Amino acid sequence: MTTLPETTKIINELENGWLTIWFNSPENRNALSEKLTADFIATLEAVKDDRSVRGITLRGKGGIFCAGGDLKSFSAGQADGDPRDHFKTMNRGVGDMFDRVMSMPQVVIAAVEGAAIAGGLGLMCCADVIAVTKDAKFSLTETMIGIAPAQIAPIIVARTGLPIAKKLMLTGARFTGADTKNLNLSDYVVENAEGLEDIIADIQKGVIKCAPGAIGITKEILMTTPHLDREAQKDFAAEKFADCILSDEGREGIASFVQKRKPNWTN
Secondary structure (H helix, E strand, O other): OOOOOOOOOEEEEEEOOEEEEEEOOHHHOOOEOHHHHHHHHHHHHHHOOOOOOOEEEEEEHHHOOEOOEOHHHHHHHHHOOOHHHHHHHHHHHHHHHHHHHHHOOOEEEEEEOOEEEOHHHHHHOOOOEEEEEOOOEEEOOHHHHOOOOOOHHHHHHHHHOHHHHHHHHHOOOEEEHHHHOOOOOOOEEEOOHHHHHHHHHHHHHHHHOOOHHHHHHHHHHHHHHHHOOHHHHHHHHHHHHHHHHOOHHHHHHHHHHHOOOOOHHHO
């Protein structure tokens, strides 16, 4: 049985093997404060090895996804010891959080309405599938306030490609959900929150047809092999293929195909 942590800045809803993580910090538009981030990481840690949790949806309460970093904490940190060490540690922690999201073995959906700004946009791009409302607002505002989108930059580049990433980061561009398809920043654009619900439900139907362990291994291959040379890619993929085919899932999947029945993970 899945045990979720007690949280104050997010709301966790687990239903039929699908976890919805709601950012719930209306006083700062769901900004990535220290407490919200801690709650978020604790939740991800609680479910990362639980294959009964088939997928995760990231959403924001109050009609907004995430307003990015908590700028008040940026200012407060200047008085805590060596400010350079403080900010390096803090920023590295953001990168670690992004990596946790991208490495989750479950399918992760970002369902965005209202706004995803700066770090909120970076977090959105960590998801496997992105759905946005057409009137949602987006911007990478860091350079406009004298800082750099440091941990966000490589994640945005991986999603959009370098030319688009440069344009967005170096000009303070503001755009809406209707623009995101052309920028490679979304997979679905819908009219409203109801449209997000429809997309999430449709994705869930597809995910349930797939073996949870195989999804996790596929994501591991996708995340790991781009950083290997070709020979290492082939070796890594072969190891993971062997892991799959010799697993209980692999045996069940092949048996269900031969016996012309649905595999047990669809039940």
